[in-house]
Amino acid sequence: MVSQNSVGSLSIAIENKMATLEFGHPASNSFPRELLDRLTNEINNLSANPEVSLLIIKSKGTGVFCAGASFDELLAVSNEEExxxxxxxxxxxxxxxxxxxxxxVGRIQGKAIGGGVGIAAACDYVLATEQASIKLSELAIGIGPFVIEPAVSRKIGKTALSEMTLAAHEWKTASWAKEKGLFANTFETIEALDTALADFCSKLVNFNPQALIEMKKVFWEGTAHWEILLLERAAISGKLVLSDYTKKALNQFKK
Structure with missing residues (x-):
């Protein structure tokens, strides 16, 4: 199944109890709100699908994995509610x-920025290429990675998070991301990545499904408060995006 329009594409393929979700957008696989909602809805649908035991998240192309939020939509925000x-x-x-x-399971073939790092961090297991550098550039545009911070901190810790966040113009290498725990393993080429991904997932999906469900619960213990916390963080970002600093920075980045 493929869903595509002017705000990007999303395809879902189910085979051997594995559901592969592939998102795409012409602007470096960035996320307008509608595409975010479509991906969220599909994950919720697959969560309830008894024919699926494992999800794989990937993006289109061989370049950037995900550039985070849509700059065009951020620039269009005119009030705090929006x-x-x-x-x-x-x-x-x-x-x-x-x-x-x-x-x-996350398949990260290239660079991840902002929200793209958040998606990788929210995966339970991530395989990437050696070209998959990461960056949290939010402070450079006057906001911060407030919504994704809990997921990122959960994977790499507060110290590594602060290193990324405060050095907002710096890329961290894929090897750094592996060392800090964001990536489970890295590979020289996309072909090697896909071979390893297929091998890993084919083994994982044949484990006891109930055991996998129980392990997922263990991985995410202590995060029930995120239901409220992440919405509170969204409000912080929603306010900051209206600042003159952010509007000017977004226009400069776009140019």
Whole structure:
């Protein structure tokens, strides 16, 4: 099944109890709100599908995995309510991935920025290429990675998070991400990545389904409060995006 329109594409393929979700957008696989909602809805649907035991999240192409939020939509925000509503999209996605009873494996073929790092962090297991550098650039545009922070901190810790967040113009290498725990393993080429991904997932999906469900619960213990926390964080970002600093920075980035 493929869903595609002017705000990007999303395809879902189910085979051998594995559901592969592939998102795409012409602007470096960034996320307008509608595409965020579509991905969130599909994860919720697959969570209840008895024919699916494992989810794989990937993006289109061989370049950037995900450039985070849509700059065009951020620039279009005109009031605090609109800003909060936009960032609520990422909050809903993070919560859907957290609450999904099936394990989620991330396939990261290229660079991940902002929300893209958040998606990787919300996966239960991530395989990437050596070209998959990561960056949290939010402070450079006057906001911060508030909504995705709990997921990122859960994977790499507060110290590594602060290193990424405060050095907002710096890329961290895939090897750094592996060392900190965001990536389980990295590979030299996309072909090697896909071979390893297929091998890993084919083994994982044949484990006792109930045991996998129980392990997912263990992985996400202590996160029930995210249901409220991430919405509160969305409100912070929604307010900050209206600042003159952010509007000017977004226009400069776009140019």
């Amino acid at each position: 800003g909060t509503e936009f960032f609520t999209g990422f909050a809903n996605l993070m919560n859907a991935m957290r609450k999904c009873p099936k394990l989620i």
